[in-house]
Amino acid sequence: MGRRRKGREVSGILVLDKPLERSSNSAMIVARAIYKAAKAGHTGALDPLASGVLPICFGEATKFSQYLLDADKVYRTTVVLGEQRSTGDAEGKVVAILDASRLSEADVEAVLPDFRGEILQVPPMHSALKKDGKPLYELARKGVEVEREARPVTISCLELEGFRPGARAEVDLLVHCSKGTYIRSLAEDIGAALAVGGYVSALRRVQAGPFDESQALDFEALQPLRDREAFDELDALLLPLDTALSHIPAARLGEVAAGFLRNGQAVFVPQLPSGELFRLYETTPSGPVFMGLGELLADGRITPRRLLANM
Missing domain, CATH: 3.30.2350.10 (Pseudouridine synthase)
Structure with a gap:
C-alpha cells in the first residue's frame, strides 16, 4: 500500500501573489501549510527576483497543472x-x-x-x-x-x-x-x-493562463485565516478545478454516458463542439458537474483522458 499523505483532502486552485525574495517552491510549501493540504503543486516557476501570479493547485487540481504550465x-x-x-x-x-x-x-x-x-x-x-x-x-x-x-x-x-x-x-x-x-x-x-x-x-x-493579478491573494491575507483555523473561509477562496481549462471546449454528457466514461469506455456525444480535447461535464438536476478531460477518437467517440477521482 502507498503511504498515506498527511493533511486535508482539499482540491482547488489558489491564485497566489508570490512575494519577492522567495522561490516558487518555497511559496508553494507555505501555501500548502496554510491550507494544511495533503497535496499541492505550483504551475510554473518564478525567480525570487520576480513577484506576481503563481497558481497553486491543491488535491485533484494537480491533475491539470500541466495545462497551466503550458499556458501563455x-x-x-x-x-x-x-x-x-x-x-x-x-x-x-x-x-x-x-x-x-x-x-x-x-x-x-x-x-x-x-x-x-x-x-x-x-x-x-x-x-x-x-x-x-x-x-x-x-x-x-x-x-x-x-x-x-x-x-x-x-x-x-x-x-x-x-x-x-x-x-x-x-x-x-x-x-x-x-x-x-x-x-x-x-x-x-x-x-x-x-x-x-x-x-x-x-x-x-x-x-x-486565465488567471490575472486581480484574483491573486498574498500571504498577509491568508495567514490570519490559518491562525484561527478558518479552513471553510480559506477553501472559499479557492477557484474550481476547471477554471484552469477554460480554453478547452466543453462537452456535456447525460447520466448514462457519464457512467460509461467513468468505467473507461468511449462514448458518442451529440452536438459536440470542434476540438480534440474536451472538458467533460455530467448534466445533473443541480447543474453541470465537472468530470475531467476527454479526447476525441478517430471514430468520433470521446474517451477518458484525465478524470477526477471518487466521481
Missing part, C-alpha cells in the same frame, strides 16, 4: 540598459558597463519589432534547464558555461510602457509570451540589439 504568461518588467550582469538580472555581478545616454525612446521602439512574433531564444545559463542531468544554474555557479541550443518562443505582445533616459537608461515593458520564454534573455537580447547591454531589474507576472 504576461509580465511587466523593467530593463536597465547600459550594463550587463552575469545572471541577466539584478542579482548577478556586473560584467560590463556601457553608456546608454545616447539612447532615445525612439531607439528602443525601433528594435522591439525584431522581438515580436516567433523568435529564437538562447536559454540563460542561470536557469533550471538540465545538461547531463544537472541544472544549468549549478554549472553556472561553478563558472562553467555550456553551449545551449536556441529554442523557438512566441512573443505575441511587446509594448514599451516607459522610458527614462540616462547612462543607465530604464525601460518598462509589457510582455505577453509563450511558455519557456526567458525575460532575462529578452532583456539581454534587446540590450545587445542597442549595443549597450541590458538586464532585468524588476519583474512581475501579471497573468498566467
Whole structure:
C-alpha cells in the first residue's frame, strides 16, 4: 500500500501573489501549510527576483497543472540598459558597463519589432534547464558555461510602457509570451540589439493562463485565516478545478454516458463542439458537474483522458 499523505483532502486552485525574495517552491510549501493540504503543486516557476501570479493547485487540481504550465504568461518588467550582469538580472555581478545616454525612446521602439512574433531564444545559463542531468544554474555557479541550443518562443505582445533616459537608461515593458520564454534573455537580447547591454531589474507576472493579478491573494491575507483555523473561509477562496481549462471546449454528457466514461469506455456525444480535447461535464438536476478531460477518437467517440477521482 502507498503511504498515506498527511493533511486535508482539499482540491482547488489558489491564485497566489508570490512575494519577492522567495522561490516558487518555497511559496508553494507555505501555501500548502496554510491550507494544511495533503497535496499541492505550483504551475510554473518564478525567480525570487520576480513577484506576481503563481497558481497553486491543491488535491485533484494537480491533475491539470500541466495545462497551466503550458499556458501563455504576461509580465511587466523593467530593463536597465547600459550594463550587463552575469545572471541577466539584478542579482548577478556586473560584467560590463556601457553608456546608454545616447539612447532615445525612439531607439528602443525601433528594435522591439525584431522581438515580436516567433523568435529564437538562447536559454540563460542561470536557469533550471538540465545538461547531463544537472541544472544549468549549478554549472553556472561553478563558472562553467555550456553551449545551449536556441529554442523557438512566441512573443505575441511587446509594448514599451516607459522610458527614462540616462547612462543607465530604464525601460518598462509589457510582455505577453509563450511558455519557456526567458525575460532575462529578452532583456539581454534587446540590450545587445542597442549595443549597450541590458538586464532585468524588476519583474512581475501579471497573468498566467486565465488567471490575472486581480484574483491573486498574498500571504498577509491568508495567514490570519490559518491562525484561527478558518479552513471553510480559506477553501472559499479557492477557484474550481476547471477554471484552469477554460480554453478547452466543453462537452456535456447525460447520466448514462457519464457512467460509461467513468468505467473507461468511449462514448458518442451529440452536438459536440470542434476540438480534440474536451472538458467533460455530467448534466445533473443541480447543474453541470465537472468530470475531467476527454479526447476525441478517430471514430468520433470521446474517451477518458484525465478524470477526477471518487466521481
